[in-house]
Amino acid sequence: MIVFSKGKSILSEKITSIALSSLIWVQIYFSIFKVMSKSQTVLIGAAGAAGVGVAAWKTLFPYITDDYRTLRQTWRVSNAIWKDLLADNRVIDMFEADVEKHPTKPFIIFEDKIYTYKYVDVMANKIANVALSWNLDQLDTVAMMIYNEPAFVWTFLGLQKIGLAAAFVNYHLKSTPLAHTIKVSEAKVLIVGEGDDLLESVQEIKKEIPNTAIHVIGKSKTDLPDGFSSLSDHMIRTMAVPICKSVRETVPVTHPCCFIYTSGTTGLPKPAVINQWKASAMTNNMQIINFNENDIAYAVTPLYHSAATTLSLFNVIGQGATLVLGRKFSARHYWEEVRKHKVTVIQYIGELCRYLLRVPKSDLDVVHNVRVALGNGLRPDIWDEFRTRFNIPHIAEFFGATEGTAGTWNIFNRAGCVGRWSPLTRALGPGGVPLYLVRYDPVTYEPMKDQNGRCILIKPGEEGLMISAIPEQLFTFYKGPEQMNEKKIIRNAFSDGDAFFNFGDLFYLDGQYYLYFRDRVGDTFRWKGENVSTSEVANVLSTLPFIHDANVFGVKIPGEDGRAGMAALTLHQDQPVTPEILKGIYRKCEYELPTYARPVFIRFMKEFIVTQTMKNRKIELIEEGFDFDKVTDPLFVIDNKSNTYKAFNIDNSYEVLQSKL
Secondary structure (H helix, E strand, O other): OOOOOOOOOOHHHHHHHHHHHHHHHHHHHHHHHOOOOOOHHHHHHHHHHHHHHHHHHHHOOOOHHHHHHOOOOOOOHHHHHHHHHHHOOOHHHHHHHHHHHHHHOOOEEEOOEEEHHHHHHHHHHHHHHHHOOOOOOOOEEEEEOOOOOOOHHHHHHHHHHHEEEEEEEOOOOHHHHHHHHHHHHHEEEEEEEEHHHHHHHHHHHHHHHOEEEEOOOOOOHHOOOOEEHHHHHHHHHHHOOOOOOOOOOOOOOOOOOEEEEEOOOOOOOOOEEEEHHHHHOOOOOOOOOOOOHHHHHHOOOOOOOOHHHHHHHHHHHHOOEOOOOOOOOOOOOOOHHHHHHOOOOOEEOOOOHHHHHOOOOOHHOOOOOEEEEEEEEHHHHHHHHHHHOOOOEEEEEEEOOOOOOOOEOOOOOOOOOOOEEHHHHHOOOOOOOOOEOOOOOOOOEEEEEEEOEEEEOOOOOOEEEEEEEEOOOHHHEEEEOOOHHOOEEEEEOOOOOOEEEEEEEEEEEEEOOEEEEEEEEEEEEEEEEEEEHHHHHHHHHHOOOOOOEEEEEEEOOOOOOOOOEEEEEEEEEHOOEEEEEHHHHHHHHHHOOOOOHHEEEEEEEOOOOEOOOOOOOOOOHHHHHHOOOOOOOEEEEEOOOOEEEEEOOOOEEEHHHHOOO
């Protein structure tokens, strides 16, 4: 394995490319010799003797080009990251450098208004000076509950200028979840954005956060109830005095830059820690697609979520590019905005692409300047349709976790894939944060161990649990009790004393070392003694022409071990459920799924409950199961005798549940 020392000077992108080009063909023998068959070994030896090595490698290993591309771009990202980390160049430092370099350049375009780098800096300086008057400790936290608008950005940057951590509060929350989110952050101050509904939500839970001062944007003190202060009044009276960098010099790299909460698909959100070190590294992630200062990115997902902030906003700041910010996602107006502002990079998440495909086709679908769509959660069943209909040259699908320590990228346009994990990419890739796929216990979902008590790497054709090494700067994943963090750590995985982050996600490695996301560990259930992958079942069902979307989960049946599969389905254009549709579902499952994975129950819904990051929620559906007091949607149960699904209701429920399902 080739190791480049991070403590020495960073290789330039050009040198790295040359080094890789030269070394790949020398080291390739050592990195994948173990996985070659005897016939391949003989052929490669002959090819080398004949002087046609490169052609032979591409013939015998057609995926070698994707390995090279992955290595080249991951080294590009790694070098950029370490350059900033060694220089202690933080997000706020990068922003201030952008202001100095091109003050009049558009930084944010929002609702057809342009906010330059200089203007945002002026507003951020005002925020910083107001915050200084609060007499907070430099390592305190300020919570922000602000809609997608420029004020979110300059408020965050203003807090960064004086070293305060920002907790990004989901502005859709109310009642107990909202109070929980603020309390768990231990915020001394809450900044409430413009909007009466936000103020009303906070008023409802004010008694539950008595030790948190509340400052409101967009209202004067005379318009606010007792116990609320006007941030806008303070901003009017405050000069935009620049903040000297020395004010924040004592803030350690391990101090939180911000807290970004988990999406809450299975319960109350947890605050994931993005410390200064990690935030700085994240500003370079889009180097994987050669993102640069000439790019214009488009973000419509909430800024309180990691995709819009750490991916779009942070990378725009890192490169001095431009961000077109949407207040909220609108499928009907999405491409209109992309065309109007000459967007070059769009960022997607969850089911956003599926919603775009629901909009009626137009001749203008292919008229735009987009060169890359990047994000995560683009389902395989619509990948090619999305790319073809909207003429997207490049789709870059990635996998990562807000609280994680590593990630993977698919930069080679392979549908459904999230990256590569080949002997070559492991041997020649940047060695900073190693990532592994290990075998797991199908009951406990804990890593399986060999006779020496060590984790076992998976082989091609197997499914495994993803784990990654933990740099010393990233050992705190969540703000909260220590046991919350310890649950995510696998210790002594490969040697005494080592520690790895457990993503809690399952992946499939195919025969050519392409990596595919399978499921969250919590989204896999056991039925008939077998593990059922909810995403695998959902992907199969989603290919049926009459199904718009599928959400699969397990439900308890009295007296049965494990959980039986239930598929909640939405149909295209609200079409009625017909015998043909029920038989079509049965045939599809019979043909493409093993017996134990076929849904026992079907629930037809008008629409799904989704998180604000466009992920289908399961928790309510799991709790409701087939409780006829709670479920009013049509329910059906598998009927293997008639090769279809039949109506399931309170009249036949006893008979059905006593039968052998």
